Amino acid sequence: xxxxxxxxxxxxxxxxxxxxxxxxxxxxxxxxxxxxxxxxxxxxxxxxxxxxxxxxxxxxxxxxxxxxxxxxxxxxxxxxxxxxxxxxxxxxxxxxxxxxxxxxxxxxxxxxxxxxxxxxxxxxxxxxxxxxxxxxxxxxxxxxxxxxxxxxxxxxxxx
Numbered sequence: 001x002x003x004x005x006x007x008x009x010x011x012x013x014x015x016x017x018x019x020x021x022x023x024x025x026x027x028x029x030x031x032x033x034x035x036x037x038x039x040x041x042x043x044x045x046x047x048x049x050x051x052x053x054x055x056x057x058x059x060x061x062x063x064x065x066x067x068x069x070x071x072x073x074x075x076x077x078x079x080x081x082x083x084x085x086x087x088x089x090x091x092x093x094x095x096x097x098x099x100x101x102x103x104x105x106x107x108x109x110x111x112x113x114x115x116x117x118x119x120x121x122x123x124x125x126x127x128x129x130x131x132x133x134x135x136x137x138x139x140x141x142x143x144x145x146x147x148x149x150x151x152x153x154x155x156x157x158x159x
Contacts, residue, residue: 037073040066044082053091060086060097067104074105084112087119095119096143103147110151120144 043063050056063083067074074080083105086098099116102109123141 036066036070037079040070040073040079041082044079044086047086047094047097048082053093056091057093057097060094060101064097064100064104067101071105074101075108077111080105080109080112083109084115087112087115092140095123096140099140099144099147103143103150106150107153113148113151116144116148116151120148 040063043059043066047056047059047063050059074083080102083098083101086094087102089095089098099119102112102116120141123139123144
C-alpha cells in the first residue's frame with residue numbers, strides 16, 4: 001500500500017473515531033484534525049498514551065511517513081521535542097519510528113542529535129549483548145544513523 005493511502009486511511013480512521021465517538025480503541029480522546037500538522041500532534045498523543053504496543057509501532061511508522069510527506073509539520077520545537085522523547089521508549093519499533101521521523105524532518109531537528117546519538121549508543125550496546133535475536137532487515141542503529149545524517153545534511157527528504 002502506498003504511504004499516502006496508508007496515512008489517509010489512518011487519518012480516516014481517526015476522523016471516523018472523532019465523528020462517531022467510538023474512542024474505546026484509542027489511548028486518549030480525539031478531536032477531528034483540522035490540518036496536516038494537527039494530525040501529527042494527534043499521532044504523537046496516541047503514541048505517548050497508547051498501551052497496545054503493536055498500535056504504537058504502527059502509529060510511529062505512520063508518523064515517520066507522514067513527516068516525510070509533510071516535513072513542514074515537524075519544524076516546530078514542540079513537535080521535535082515530542083518525537084525526540086520517543087527515542088527513550090522501551091519499544092524498538094517506536095524508537096525506530098521516532099528516529100525515522102526526525103530524519104524526515106531534516107535540519108530543523110538539529111536539537112535532537114544528542115538524543116539520537118545516545119539512542120545509537122544504547123542500540124549498539126544492546127545489539128552487542130544480544131546473541132539469540134533474529135536481526136531485522138534494517139537495524140535500529142541503521143535507522144538512527146540515517147536520521148543523524150539527514151538532519152546534518154541540508155537536503156530535505158524526497159517523496
